[in-house]
Amino acid sequence: MIPSVDRIFRQALPLILATLALLARPAAAGELRVTLDGEAGVRSDSNYGQVEQAGEDVENRELGRAGLNLNLSWNQLDRWQIALGYSPSYERSLDDAELSGTAHRLDLAVRGDLTRLLSLQARGRLLSSPNLDLYQPVVAGEPMAVPRRGDQLLYNMDVSLNHELTRRLSIVGGAQASQRRFDDPALFDSETLGGHLGAAWRWTEEHTFEAMVSTSMFSYENGRETDVRTLNLGYERPLGPNIRLSFDGGAFWVKASDPGRPLLIPDPSDDPADPADLSGSTREDSKTGWRGGIRVSQQLQLFNWDAGYRHDVAPGFGLGRESKVDNGFVGVSTTIGRRLTLGLDGNASRHRELEDDRNDLGTAADARDLEFAAGTARLSWAIFPSIRLSGGYSRIWQSSKVEPFEDLSYDRYFLGLAFKIFSRGEAPRSPEDLEHRGEQTDAAAEPDAQ
16 A cells, blocks of 8 residues: 655655755856746546446546646756756546545655765656556656556656776775565555676777676565666767767666565465465475666757667566566657657557566466556647647557456547746756766756757
8 A cells, every 4th residue: 555645745855845945046157957847737537447347338538637847957067966846746536536645756866976086867757646557658668557546656866976997997886775665555656776896898989888786675565575687788979969878788686585485376276275274385496597788869959769678577566576678669749849848659568577497476478577568659738938838639548467457548638838937047957967977067068858
């Protein structure tokens, strides 16, 4: 059961207030950029695939939405940069007053120089969603899936230190933690905690090689624990003034323990097993495999695109065990004139159980496959300098052999109006910008397309 939203944000509030207090210092201490926008809109999820599921006609579902978007960034002479995004929103069905909820998104990134040779980079993200699908179009380049009930809490934090030994060689180390909690009792909550250590070698100004080892522990609500260790080699270089290429590859080793669960489904003709007879049984698995990915992006003033693919081991989306994940994404956006922005985005992911002759339910190894794909066409039109109209269409498809997830195929339409409430300075930098080491982040850097 996920904790209440109020409790979540009471815990996050000190972090938000500390950041705002730091940014409230005199402007001479650094450059502050702030935008606060209001949003209102409607969305239709067609019938959410219920015709295929129930075998009967189901009316389309229309939802109204209202919310705020706060974005700010602070830069102190390029020594310290902070970027914050926070978006609370409220959704309600236009046909059923009982179908409503509030979603919160928080994204905070910090990058700075602790000493002349030692730098810090950190990013934390938190998402709490109600029992409705998220309003925003599907554009994320990460694995996704749609559960029967949308109540979920996602949190992750990543902190790393970079120490420059020479002009070309640096040591990188850090820690990560994440949580994913669901209200649906058929889905398993999970937590991860891990660390990494490696080295980066800048062969030339354009060519960077990286070697990394990591260890993580996946813990699940059903008692399963998984020890994951990885070895990775990476390479990054610019292909042009505005094109970035990066790819990596390596191996993983997994050792999992699954206490108190039967290895095979009991024979129906047998008497029910006494749970106490299974409490002492513990199954341990160890598996190995490969991991890797590639990403290419180009950022221009009027045209941007981003594409990537990754194969890796992951905690599993509510499955209660580790899984292999394949994910690919592509996004293209262009600005026409000074007011109109068009975009096309695609995302596909597949969760599969790690290869094994039999899983602990005695079924085929692919019995927990989960596949998801979505495509989105979107537009944003600045009607006036302080008012922007956004809209688009998404097609969402899901195929599942996992009981908490359904086979889905439905359309989504959305239309919204954003209006500026307050702004200061140029467009703020986003938290994602601060994750790229070596990227220009001074005040003269061109702001991202909004």
